[in-house]
Amino acid sequence: MVQITGGSKADEMIEQFRLRCKEVGLKVTPQRVAIYKALLESREHPSAESVYRTVSNVMPSVSLDTVNRTLLTLAELGVAFVVEGTGDVRRYDAILEDHQHFRCIKCKRILDFHCDEFDNIETPEFLKDKCTVLRSSVYFEGLCNDCQGKESK
Amino acid sequence: MVQITGGSKADEMIEQFRLRCKEVGLKVTPQRVAIYKALLESREHPSAESVYRTVSNVMPSVSLDTVNRTLLTLAELGVAFVVEGTGDVRRYDAILEDHQHFRCIKCKRILDFHCDEFDNIETPEFLKDKCTVLRSSVYFEGLCNDCQGKESK
DNA sequence: CTCTGTGCAAACACTTTGCAGCTAA
């Protein structure tokens, strides 16, 4: 849906990425640029493995580890992010009643809360054409009070 | 949709669980009951490891594998579920503009879509007291058309 | 020239699988 139009827009984003790196004091290595570019061009929320395969085509010497580390770096820089919830161990819930989740990105704790207005999110029509929605939820992410104060990474 | 109302009706829920097992032809083993009970009583969306520790207290002989398998079974039964997105490999996204995600629970693919009304989800006041929300999103889960037809589990 | 970033390999953490003995029905 969201479209990155044309190649020039991508170039522009890569330029911004370079600036952002310098701003924070990170080196602009060919690997980082290639990985960011691959992520930008991917329309499928790739896993590290998937980005690795793409980057390997243009830079066969790159390692999966570098891809992993770089993607994490990109997320820290704020030029990319981790899709909500992914990367966590599996967690279960026996509460079947409507409720929403807040997840602390530091300690990984999940807080339940409930807000009537979020109970019946309507599935957009165009989504119904593409898939069968079984569950929908509103999801919040951030820092819980316990983790908020602590500066320890 | 199984609707269970009430709060301190753990025994009642366990009874329903027994019935549900029989209904589907699953044996009601002490392990299954203990694991379901532990999950019911936990208020923190536990991981398998966490449930395992709890159950170990009352049944030291259980294995982590059984806990893992049983939790998956509970999710299939519909008496519990996997918290949205958890258990997947980490996935990244370089699109910073507002958009929402649909995730196919079978092939794990993620579809982007965009719906204005979901862009500015307001954080409930009481949540603001408990944590600092950095991101909020509306999330849909189900089967994509490609997986829909296929009966292969 | 210096110090960060990279590639490699080993270590980890979590999950899944195969199998033999056990047990709920």
Added chain:
DNA sequence: TTAGCTGCAAAGTGTTTGCACAGAG
């Protein structure tokens, strides 16, 4: 009795860490 479970151990997958060398600034 017997099909379905469980416990154990091993294998699989994804992620992290430690280290020496390479290359960006």
